[in-house]
Amino acid sequence: MSNVIVVLFGNNGWDRSAEGAAGTGQRLAQSTGGNLNVVFLGDASKEARDGAAACAASVVVVNQPELAEYQPEAALEAAQKACAEISDTSVVLFGNDTYSQELVPRLAHRLGGCSLADVQGVTADGGQVLATRSAYGGKAMSTYSMKKTPVVLWVRARAMDPATPGAGGSLEEKAYELATPRLTITSRDVLESEGPSLEDASIIVSGGRGLGGPEAFENELKGLATAMHAVQGASRAACDAGWVPPNWQVGQTGKKVAPELYLAIAISGASQHLLGMGDSKMIAAINTDPDAPIFKHCSFGIVEDYKNVVAPLTEKLNSMG
Ligand SMILES: Cc1cc2nc3c(=O)[nH]c(=O)nc-3n(C[C@H](O)[C@H](O)[C@H](O)COP(=O)(O)OP(=O)(O)OC[C@H]3O[C@@H](n4cnc5c(N)ncnc54)[C@H](O)[C@@H]3O)c2cc1C
Incomplete structure (x- = not known):
């Protein structure tokens, strides 16, 4: 035993x-x-x-x-x-x-x-x-x-x-008798966030370098995430570029997530990214490149410019209530 x-x-x-x-x-x-x-x-x-x-x-x-x-x-x-x-x-x-x-x-x-x-x-x-x-x-x-x-x-x-x-x-x-710690924490900064954390989200809408800048995260992906009751994530390329906060990063050197659905938008699917989201129950992707590695890991995907998909999808979801 x-x-x-x-x-x-x-x-x-x-x-x-x-x-x-x-x-x-x-x-x-x-x-x-x-x-x-x-x-x-x-x-x-x-x-x-x-x-x-x-x-x-x-x-x-x-x-x-x-x-x-x-x-x-x-x-x-x-x-x-x-x-x-x-x-x-x-x-x-x-x-x-x-x-x-x-x-x-x-x-x-x-x-x-x-x-x-x-x-x-x-x-x-x-x-x-x-x-x-x-x-x-x-x-x-x-x-x-x-x-x-x-x-x-x-x-x-x-x-x-x-x-x-x-x-x-x-x-x-x-309760145990504990030694006086040698290290003193002088302040704690708690990052305020609404809703569930990335790690606890059931649905994640994640964006990558192919979005071209921070505007798409704010103007398009945020609306889609809201309509899907999802939490937003990102690839390291998008985080490193300063488009979104570093704590949105999914991957080897970012958060390890396992949602019911992970929607990767304009993310190529580098192995370091897959390492953080490969445990997702279902993976879907929108990417202009039919040979993007992410498609090998998808349950379904759309080969298309995200601009032609995200807005109509958001509209459709919103119209369904
Ligand atoms: C040690 C190490 C650790 C790393 N850790 C991480 C990590 O934790 N997380 C992580 O993500 N990366 C990590 N990386 C980086 C990783 O190797 C990739 O560079 C990164 O994931 C690429 O991000 P991306 O997919 O957004 O960008 P890209 O690889 O540049 O892909 C952009 C994609 O967008 C598509 N695209 C372009 N325009 C459009 C459009 N209009 N509509 C739709 N699709 C479009 C392109 O076809 C392309 O597939 C790490 C690398 C190293 C070396």
Whole structure:
């Protein structure tokens, strides 16, 4: 038997990332014959506690003032202490938020295990943990056989299936004595945004360099996104050009998204872009070039100048209410 721990941030609630991480942890625990344990860093809502308790053998909420807002050293020490209390752990899973990305290698070091980032699949085979992730900018997949346990990973949780509710487990609150952090956060700037985040969007309308400038994002794609109840994204070329904010970027060095529908407009489909949106349930594209790589990944596409498609499509959708 070997156990699996999923570490979540209480502030994030029971979002798609939490559901996907818990689902992956549950399937992994079933294959190792161990238990799924969920640790929340910071207070968690009732929905999050209930969601976790429905699928995990144990849920620990580390609830203390130092964890009310993310502080890397406090979060790391709390995660280390909570994980150390769960014996025989083979895998510790995190979601794919930036805090998790920061903590994973440091926690692996402290627990004497090994770590891997941006994992798209994880299985256990005869006591060996195998983790899969893309390589060469998305051109190949590689499988890593992890030698030291616990294996600490952050996974593309939003693209992963949620857990199946089970018998339900224990739930307890804990607080640890934490060292005074060496690092002080003097200010926090929260980017205000309306509606769901790019990562949590069910529909994304994304634009690329072929749009020719920021005006098309504002004048045409914004209207289409509103009509489709979608969130706007972009390729790196459009972000680097300063047409849209950097946090709209989807791809290898941007956001990893997995919406129901990803509409790529005037985006060529470079491997680095595909790496961020290839998990989308359905991909559609509008592009003037019939040989654009994006079409190889599309469920459907239109070979056309976006100007001839976006405005009539928006009008049609608006007329349908
Ligand atoms: C290390 C590294 C990391 C990277 N990370 C990322 C990343 O995270 N995200 C990312 O997106 N890129 C990333 N890139 C960049 C990536 O390689 C591409 O350069 C980028 O994705 C291209 O953006 P694009 O598709 O908008 O532009 P282009 O490749 O220039 O494509 C523009 C497309 O628009 C089409 N088009 C032109 N006019 C029209 C029109 N009127 N109507 C319809 N279609 C039209 C063209 O046919 C073309 O296919 C990275 C690169 C490197 C080296």
